[in-house]
Amino acid sequence: MIDFPIIDSHIHLLDQKRFGYAWASGAPALKRDWTPDDLAGAAKPFEIEGLVFVEVDVDMPQYLDEAAWVDELARRDRRVLGAVACLPLEKGAAIEPEMARIAGLKSVRGVRRLIQNQPDPEYVLKPAFLEAMRLLPKYNLSFDICVFHPQLPNTLKMMRLCPEVAFVLDHIGKPGIKAGLADPWRAHIREMAALPNVVCKLSGLTTEADPKSWTREQLRPCIDHVVECFGPDRILYGGDWPVSELAGSYLQWLMTLDWATAGFSSADKRKLFRDNAVKAYRLSV
Numbered sequence: 001m002i003d004f005p006i007i008d009s010h011i012h013l014l015d016q017k018r019f020g021y022a023w024a025s026g027a028p029a030l031k032r033d034w035t036p037d038d039l040a041g042a043a044k045p046f047e048i049e050g051l052v053f054v055e056v057d058v059d060m061p062q063y064l065d066e067a068a069w070v071d072e073l074a075r076r077d078r079r080v081l082g083a084v085a086c087l088p089l090e091k092g093a094a095i096e097p098e099m100a101r102i103a104g105l106k107s108v109r110g111v112r113r114l115i116q117n118q119p120d121p122e123y124v125l126k127p128a129f130l131e132a133m134r135l136l137p138k139y140n141l142s143f144d145i146c147v148f149h150p151q152l153p154n155t156l157k158m159m160r161l162c163p164e165v166a167f168v169l170d171h172i173g174k175p176g177i178k179a180g181l182a183d184p185w186r187a188h189i190r191e192m193a194a195l196p197n198v199v200c201k202l203s204g205l206t207t208e209a210d211p212k213s214w215t216r217e218q219l220r221p222c223i224d225h226v227v228e229c230f231g232p233d234r235i236l237y238g239g240d241w242p243v244s245e246l247a248g249s250y251l252q253w254l255m256t257l258d259w260a261t262a263g264f265s266s267a268d269k270r271k272l273f274r275d276n277a278v279k280a281y282r283l284s285v
Contacts, residue, residue, distance in 0.1 A: 001258070001262075001269070002046060002254075002258055002269065002273055004270060004273075004274065005047040005048070005049030005050075005274070006046055006047065006048055006049060006237065006254075006273050006274060007048075007049050007050045007051065007081065007237075007274045007278060007285070008039070008048060008050075008051045008052070008237060008238060008239045008241070009052045009203070009236040009237060009238045009276075009277040009280070010052065010054050010201055010203045010204075010236075010238025010239060010240050011039060011051040011052065011053055011054065011238075011239060011241055012053070012054060012056045012240075012241065012242060012243060013034055013053055013056070013070065013080075014030070014032075014033055014034045014056055014242070015033055015069065016031065016032060016033055017033075018065075018069060019056075019058040019059065019062050019065070019069075020058060020059035020062065021056060021057070021058060021059065022059050023057050023117075027246060029245060029246060030242060030243070030245070034241075034242045036051065036073075036077050036079045036080060038242075039051065039239075039241060039250070040079075042241065042249065042250035042251070043250055043251065043254065046251075046254065048079060049079070049274070049285070050078075050079050050080070050081035050283065050285060051079055051080060051081065052081060052082045052083065052084065052109070052277060052281050052283070053070045053073075053074075053082070053083040053084065053107075054083075054084045054112060054144060054170075055067075055083075055084055055085055055086035055112050057086070057114050057117075058086070060088075063085065063088070064098060064102065066086065067083065067085035067086070067102045067105060067108060068105065070083045070085075070107060071083065071105040071106060071107045071108065074106065075106070080107065081107075081281075081283045081284070081285065082107055082108075082109040082110075082281040082282075082283050083107040083108050083109065083110075084108075084109065084110040084111065084112050084142075084144050084168075084281075085102045085105075085108050085111055085112070086111070086112060086113060086114075087099060087102065087111045087113060087132075088113060089111070089113045089128075089129050089133055090113070090123070090126065090128055090129050090132075091128065091132065092128030092131045093128075093131050093132065095132045095135075096132075099111070099135055099136070099139055099141070100139060103139035103140070103141055108141070109141070109142065109281040109282055109283070110142035110143060110144055110166075110281065111136060111141050111142070111143055112143065112144035112145075112146060112170075114146050115145065115146060115155070116146050116147050116151065116174065121151065121154060123154075124151075124154055124155060124158040125154055125157060125158060125161075129158075130158070130161055130162065133162050133165060134164070134165070136165050136166075137164045137165060137166075140282075142165070142166040142167065142168055142280070142281070143165055143167055143168070144167075144168045144170050145167055145168065145169050145170060146170040146171065146174075147173060147174060148173075148174045149173055149174055149175050149176055149181070149185045149188070152173050152184075152185065152188040152192075153188065155173075156188060156192060159192065159195055159198065160195070163195075163197060164197075165197065166199075166280075167195075167197055167198045167199070168198075168199055168200075168201060168236070168280060169192060169198060169199070169200045169201065170201050170203060170204065170238070171201060171203050171204025171205070171208070171238075171240065172200060172201070172202060172204070172205065172222060172226050173185060173188065173189060173192075174204065174208050175208060175222055176208070177205065177209040177214070177218065177219065177222060178209050178210050182221065182222075186225055189225060189226060189229050190229050192229075193229035193230045193231075193234070198234070199230065199234040199235070199236060199276070199280050200226055200229075200230045200234060200235055200236070201235075201236045201237075201238040202223060202226060202235055202236065202237055202238065202257055202272070203236075203237070203238025203239065203240045204238070204240040204243075205219045205222060205223070205253070206219070206244055206247035206248055206252070206253055206256075207240070207244060207246055207247045209247070211246055211247035211248070214247065214248075216256040216259055216260065219256060219260070220260050223257065223261070224260070227261070232264065232268035232271050232272065233271060233276065234276070235271075235272055235276060236272070236276045236277050236280060237254075237257060237272050237273045237274075239253065239254065257272075
């Protein structure tokens, strides 16, 4: 039971007039602005104490403008507690001035560069990418990993080559739920959980299942496996909203995860739905 205000570790806010979102061209339901007030309304009767904004893959080269926009929003809206900004790490050491620039923004806590849409399977193992990745600890920035499950083996190699980087796995590595593929995803998750510098977001499951017909019972084995591997201290609740709206309401996912973790103690429930986000992203609350 969630009887306390929630901190959502994975929220996308969109401003259609300010930024281009080419990836959303095939999702007309997302073709509007999405704000913290919209999120608060979608979550009722639960209270959203705060959120971590995660970059929305704005059209290049708008990523620095997006980071500055969210930072300004955080100054005006106390619910925006932190931000994960986009940086094209494939630029290697040449990205450092931009990394220093976003690290200077009060709200920014981490970086993400979408890997899931990269056609090169060796993308995360390129020398330039690793060179930029290894700069992140210098600026006290974590890295959010967004991959599809076939990309997990090389992602694991990358993690092992960057032991000083704090990694946050988004959407539990996007397993093939719709296709019924549990393996080798299960083994890869176990390997990742063995690395002390990795935490995992319980997020994005509904869009990896059949958006129109998923059930909470279908998602439960994936949730249970992540909880078993990472434990209650290294899992974070993420709404993946509003992308999650393509597969149901905000409340549907929230209540599914609440149901799946009904056996948690009250302390562990607070860790999942609040405290672990504060810890992973060093939020001030």
